[in-house]
Amino acid sequence: MTTLTSVPRRSPVTTPPVRFRDLLASEWLKTRSLRSTPWTIALTALFAFGSTAVASLADQAAGSGPADFRPFDAYPPAGYWTLMLVASSMGALTVVSEYSSGLIRTTTVAVPARGSVVLAKAAVTAALWTAIGTAVSMGSFLVSQAILNGRHAGVPITHPGVFRPLVATALLAPVCALVGLGLGVLFRHAAATMVISVFTLLMLPPMFSDGSRWSADIKHSMVSAAWTRLIQNWEPDPGSLGYSATVPGSWIVYVLWPLITVALAVLVVRRRDV
């Protein structure tokens, strides 16, 4: 084991320029080198496809009227709440696992620019989960339409009203993953981060109703409510007593949640002891 005779510095380590893309490559290596990453992604995708298949098969109303896109067959809440849960947990784990093992100290000694590390993690997480979200969203659409085609109720991807639900569902994954990552930096502990991200992403919205203005405003500022609105391909009933979220407002919710949590994370990580 001991090799004292070896010359330690065969390749002189010179000082290359400081590049952000080196940090991206480093974070991608970290993500890729964990065996749990592909397994978790595969299982989540399978669960989403399964719930889509169940919802589409159970939809007795399909095929009775004129064929139109039925978003709740393609994107049933059971499958997609699971996707939100997994994406936010995995996003959180990219940082929480470093805090719990102490690896964050090794990382910070290697890269003292802590804000850059958080941004690199956020960028890699966003890219990875956008890819996964797109694949799962597309896959679910195809699964549901294949089943509904059997009842002549399927629609092609070019059908009006398909595109927005497809994109909103694809982006749900990176939005949740980034929120999880930001919360992970803020809270550092696995259990605390999971409880808080599940609470804010999934449990909080149903506690508010559309009945009163203030309650509806809070509800509509939540990610899951924004997603529900964005995949809804019909206009709200003008005679409805409840307040309805707007489409542009829902897109803004999609942008603000990850933006605010990641920005807070960058600010906090610079000031706090590691």
Place this chain on the structure above:
Amino acid sequence: MPGRVPLGRVGAVIEVSELTKRYGGKTAVDHLSFTVRPGQVTGFLGPNGAGKTTTLRMILGLDAPTTGAATVSGVPFRHHPRGLRHVGALLDAGQVHGGRSAAAHLAALARSNGIPRRRVDEVLQEVGLAEAATRRIGGFSLGMKQRLGIATALLGDPPVLMFDEPINGMDPEGVLWVRRLFRRLAAEGRTVFLSSHLMSEMENTADQLVVIGRGRLIAAESVRDFAARGTRGCVVVATPRAAELAAVLTAAGGSVEPEGPAGTERLVVTGLPADRIGALAFENRIQLHELTTRTASLEAAFMELTADSAEYLAGQPR
């Protein structure tokens, strides 16, 4: 290539000045000042809880000092956007993700600093982990994790190296290896700063010592000077004619102190070597039962100097 030589070899000094860290009402590090110079192995000693790790963390910019400052090569370490080429550090061998292989762990760190991938294989070879490169770190023994931590520190070929308790968990062969490695790194002109709570570990490795207790500086000097501070060499003599021998030895220039219960006491003699005492006793026909030399040791010096400052003493809350 700018930077390397002037930065690395001339001014690779760790400078700690008036460094203080308070956690609430507890002061972990208290106005600590010292300098660690290149070309030598400097030991950082203190009992458990003396503030060694907190000091190392402040030098590495992980913790912000309450007051005071720490610089490496004249710059606060946090000001470097990338760190591995400036300082290599092993703080805790457990600070790794158990699910990754040793090679993946090092490759990710190397990549973040723009260090070529072949350097990973070199340092793994260097620390003797080439065979285990693709195994998950979770299955490593503590000694192997220490080697991996040392590999991490060497990755950027830095002029300054810091190790917190690097010998913990190593087998005797590993201890010998690591001592020679530290000596060699210092001989290459690097600054090598090692913390330990074991004096004996430093006896064979360090040239200089920084000793702290309860966050305060106790000594910063060479190992030899430090040893000389502690219990001076003395000779213990047992004889039935203690009073007579004491008079003879005092006349010969020694200083004599009785030790132990009256009647069976021994004499503790300083200022005279054992052979001279033996000769004097023989000339005066005084029978000796025991003649033992007690040498000064670093351990004794360390215990003596840090006795008042030990954070946790067995059996007695301070």
